[in-house]
Amino acid sequence: AQKVTQAQTEISVVEKEDVTLDCVYETRDTTYYLFWYKQPPSGELVFLIRRNSFDEQNEISGRYSWNFQKSTSSFNFTITASQVVDSAVYFCALSDLLKNAGNMLTFGGGTRLMVKP
């Protein structure tokens, strides 16, 4: 069985602070995908990143960066110089890479990020 844990239910920061959202996962699969999605108040889940279990390189995209560590089963997400528009609920998710091409997602409970001006 797969499980994703986002221990931080809510984080509040002041604009321009850096913030890291934690994600720990459990799976018996040897090949899997990890994802991050953002859910703004409008409700739509916005895709941010997908990484496969073969690729442990960290990734940076603008103010966003992701740290994948297989040894600790973690896939953490850092926002640098946070902005008010980053306020949303962020979900980490996991899927079996091979089964159904990896889109049957197991989501964590989400972390609500509030960025105050």
Place this chain on the structure above:
Amino acid sequence: DTGVSQDPRHKITKRGQNVTFRCDPISEHNRLYWYRQTLGQGPEFLTYFQNEAQLEKSRLLSDRFSAERPKGSFSTLEIQRTEQGDSAMYLCASSLVRSEAFFGQGTRLTVV
């Protein structure tokens, strides 16, 4: 707008009534997924289609739930004899094979 479209956005129904939701995926996407999200929780997988074939169903999908994708394009999710526990956001997503899924804005169902 070429994203995933869901209709209606909100639905209030009385317990025991049937409801149907529609999802229009991104046009070239052959895979379509339904998820359910209750308040304060992450989405949970319900079912998915490749073209018109329903290939996987979660145990969450009770006999009162049925999903169809008759021509491999739009999909409907019907809930019969609704119960208060069915109140949730129903999310639809679509993808190409081996690409990430893109989600719609969801249909929020309230059963009173």
